[in-house]
Amino acid sequence: MTLWARMTTARPWLTLATELLVVVCAGCWGLGVLDRLNLAGQIDPGSQSARADELIRANIGRQTPDVVVIYSAPPGSTLEDIRARVVERFDRVPAAALAKPIESYWTTKDPIRKSAMISTGGSKALAVLTLEGDDAEQLRAYQRLVPELTVPGIPTQFTGFSALTDDYNTESVHDVALAETVAFPVTLILLLFILGGLVAASFPVIVGGLTIFGSLGALRLISTVTDVSAFALNVAMVLGLGLAIDYGLLTVGRFREELGRGRTPVDAAQHTIRTAGRSIAFSALLMTCAFSGAIAAPISMLRSLGFGAMAAVDIAALLSLTAVPAVLALLGERVNALPWRRGAVQRSEERGARFWDRMAGRVLRRPVLIAVLAGGILLLLSTPLLGIRPAGIDINGLPEHSAVRIAQSTLTTEFPNATDGVTLIVRGSGGVAPTPQAVSRVMAAAQQCAGVRLVLSQAAGGDLVLLHVVLSTPDFTSEVGDTVAALRQLPAPPDITVLVGGQNAISTDSDAAVLRSFPIMLSVMLGATLLVMFAAFRSIVLPFKAVAMAMISLGATIGVLIWVIQDGHGAGYLGTVAAPLPFPALVVVIGAVFGLSTDYEVFLMSRMMEAHLQGATIEEAVRVGVSRTGRIITAAALLLTIVTGAVAFSDVSLLRVTGLGMSLAIIVDATVVRMLLVPALVKVMGRANWWLPRIPWARRGSxxxxxxxxxxxxxxxxxxxxxxxxxxxxxxxxxxxxxxxxxxxxxxxxxxxxxxxxxxxxxxxxxxxxxxxxxxxxxxxxxDLAEMLQQLGIMPTCGSAAERAFAQAQKWRSKLGF
Structure with missing residues (x-):
């Protein structure tokens, strides 16, 4: 870090201008990512449903509707009365935007499909559109088609995958923007009291804003090679702001500490990079490692969440290691300007140091008791983990007032035969289409499965026939998963292959793939974290202790989430009802909890290790580490809790779970784990904290x-x-x-x-x-090595009988030629 410190502060104006130019340009270019956000990438490429989808596209063409429009006849009118006005709207839709002609109650020739597209009350009818292009193109087409398909004077509702994506994007971006609109001023006010002055308080907030803006460019770049979920942007915004505040707080605090020791502004900035900067660099690496597990996910949506989180973390760290030290070197003592009260900075730091020193003293007096009590409480909070029931993203994740969710509810309740259901592919062998008798046998067997209401022939092409299975249970429920599993157990006629596909099967397969990949994702995360922690502390014990603390913190956090969100205890305070935890939210919470836990571990243990290398005893090192970082860690945790806690009140369930999970994790980790459990364990473990085997390659470095x-x-x-x-x-x-x-x-x-x-x-x-x-x-x-060995009794002292005996032995050895 020494070379980096010198490069950053040698020409601070140039460093600052270059950094701002890069971030602003990246952010301006990245604004285009807002048109590329989608909810795609939820298909497991190796699943049976994915193979079924590929076969349908290749032989028949896409059959799954992207948009479902519900038209309601006004009071006093019938569906036939509104036929002309609705069909005229269909004619306005460009043919190039459609993968197949619009099918509706008024235009279909199939009597069975016509009966499915009218409501049970006879006052509502459906039109379905299958759009051309990829998910991003379909989303843009949907946004253009909504005005064309809306008939003045006729109540019109939209649902379907494209409508769902658009509503999720709108709601989530609105909720995060609203949350951060509240978080920014509240954070600035708290920073004013924590850091004592307006100039110092503005640094973390400005860096947070630049991090969010720069993350847009990173997400735009990622979108050129893979789908980018709308939630990747949300995660990047929340993590970017939160970590930028953490890093800014740490940097400004250390810089002022070095100024107080009499260093010049440039020397103080350089020393800040070499000390706090090292912690920030390792923190960013640890956060990157924590989200690297998402890259091992089988579905691209989760991978995009990991990429978005890593981009935000790395941009926050880069700004904190370049632009912030450059500005600090320019400001010098003026960083303390505009205090909210004269002498507030010094008094605040002194009070914080005294409080945390006393806290460390109390922990050190009864380390075993503190460790047992803290560990026991966290393990107790982890017990609900045994009943976890995660699920994917569905329409119920939207707020109850969402127009798309209301439309989907209408579709489910009033059009029982028009739901997604399940698609069966009956495929012959040798490129020959299956016989009618074989198809009939499959239809009859499927009709007997639990949860199946009706089996209809849908289409044929090439060597396969499509069957549509109408279900008696709502789409995307656990009961549907059971039906999909039962359909896959059907005995196929000779020389016939039966595949199960459709949106319900895709959802079931994706959930199963994510569950299967969780051990791999955790292994990647744990392995990468252990390597980085080993490089940071040059110890075998500390990395494993840090990972153990992170796992305990993670277990307690998810346990509380299950108790509140899944089991519904206190969910009313968040304006929600009991519901399964969404997989994407779990991935983000696991990555954030693990990363933040090891992040705070680095901040605390770095100070302890620094004191230890300067000759402090274990007790002294603990007191120095806790007293010097306790205030910073607690303040950073408080500020990050405000940022993530504001998101916990979102109407979108995924954001709500993510925000609540991160807030709980931060509170638990920064208080119970980091300030009580870790110091107690360091004291109990004693010298074992710094143990490192005598392995040559393990001791390379400094x-x-x-x-x-x-x-x-x-x-x-x-x-x-x-x-x-x-x-x-x-x-x-x-x-x-x-x-x-x-x-x-x-x-x-x-x-x-x-x-x-x-x-x-x-x-x-x-x-x-x-x-x-x-x-x-x-x-x-x-x-004098000989003098030291003599003092230790390993080598005989000068003139002693032992020395004479050694000399005599050496003479005989020389004579004998040994």
Whole structure:
């Protein structure tokens, strides 16, 4: 990070201008992503329903309607009275926008289909449209066709996949924008009190806004290679704002701390990057690792959520490591300008440090009791996990006032034979179409399955025949999943293949694929996180402890979500009813909880490790870590809770679950886990926290830092003093620094592996420092190894009988030629 710090602050105006230009250009270009958002990508490519869909497209053409229009006859009129006006609207639809002609109650020639397209009361009728193009093109076509298909004076309702996508996009973007409109000013006011001044408080908020804008460009780029879900944008906006505030808070806090130590603005900014910047870089890596599991998902919608989250995290980190330090280097002491009260900054930091130091002291007095109580509470909150029932996205995820949801309810209740149902493909062998007798056998067998109301012949082409299965249960329910499974168990006639497809089968297969892939997604997330944590702490124990803490926090969070959302306890306060947890929301919550948990772990443990490497005992390191980061972590958690909590009141269930889950996770992790459980465990584990096997490849990296860690592990109570002032050569390129080391030998000396003796050493060491460009580029340490070994009793002292015996043995060895 040293080189990065120097590059960023060498020309701060250039760094700032370049960063702003890139972000603004990316954001302006990324505005086009708003026209590309969809709910596509929910098909498992390897599923039976996906193969069925491909066969239908290749042999017959798309059969699934994208838009369903419900026309209601006005009071005093009949459906025949409105025929001419409705059909005239059909004629306005460009043929190029349709994959097949519009089918309606007034235009179909099939009496069975005609009966299905009229309501049970006889006052409503349907028209269905199958649109040309991919999902994005179909969405744009739907938005253009709505005015054309709406008949003045005739109540018109729209539903179907394109209408569902459009409504989800509109509702979710509106809710997130409204939530962040509230979150921005509230966050700024809280930051004013937390940081003490308006200038310092504005940094995190401005970085958050730039992160959201820059994320649009990243999502636009992602949309060129894969579908981008509307929720990917929502997740990017929420995470981008929240993490930018976290990172900005950490950066500004450390910069002011360095200024208080007498550093110049440029030196303070550089030291901030080398310390807090390192934590931010590892935090971004950990968040990226947490969402990398989504890339292993079998459906592209979940992958787009992961890509969106990772883009927002990385942009927030990049801005915090470039633009923010550059501005801080320019501002210097003016970062404390416009305080809300004179001396507020210093008093606030002093009060926070005293409070968290006392809190750490209380934890250290009873670490085992605190660890058991905190762990027990979190495990108790995790118990509802045993009854989890996740589900995919459906129409019920929209608010109750949604016009599309109301239209879908009308379709379900008043048009019982016009639902999506299930599609059966009856396929012959050798490219020959199945015989009528074979098709009849399949129809008869399907009619006997539970949940099937009616089986109709739909279309034929090539070597296959399509059957439409009308269900007696509502679409996209668990009962439909059971019916799909039963239809797949049907015995096929000889030389006949039967495939089950349609939207209900696609939904069932997608849910099953996501469940199967969860172990892989978790393994990717855990493996990547462990590697990054190992690189951050150079320890075997700390990464596994961090992952364990994240899993406990995750279990408690999802347990509370199940109790509230799925089981319905207190759901009324959120304006909702009991419902399964949506898969996409679970993926986001798991990634965010895991990433934020390890994120706060890095912030806390980095300070503890920094103090430990400077010679602090375990207790002292814990107190330093908690007192220096407790205020920052708690403030960051509070601000992030406001950002995500505002989304928890969204009318869209996916956003509501995501916002509530992230808020719960942040509160639990930043308080119970990070400030109570982690310090208690660090105290209980003692020196084991820093254990690292003597593996050569595992110790590559900073030799100086590794040697310091090894020395502290060998002499835990080591202390240093400077008996003489340093001597500097005439050209000031070399300095000789004497220092004295004392400590008790309680660990291995590697190499060669001398065991602990329990004896004390008092050793004079000379460091030779070589400078280049004002920085130490080389350091050599010289000490009397023989004197140290003699003090430890490993080597005999001068003139002793043992020394004479060693000398005599050496002579005989020389004579004998050994």
């Amino acid at each position: 030799r100086f830092g590794t040697e310091i860690a090894d020395t502290i592990g060998t002499f835990p109570d080591i202390s240093y003093s400077t008996p003489f002032p340093p001597a500097i050569t005439g050209n000031s390129n070399i300095a000789v620094v004497p220092w004295r080391m004392t400590g008790t030998h309680l660990g291995l000396i590697e190499p060669p592996g001398f065991a602990a003796t329990g004896k004390t050493v008092d050793l004079l060491v000379l460091d030779i420092w070589q400078f280049r460009s004002g920085l130490i580029c080389r350091c050599r340490s010289i000490w």
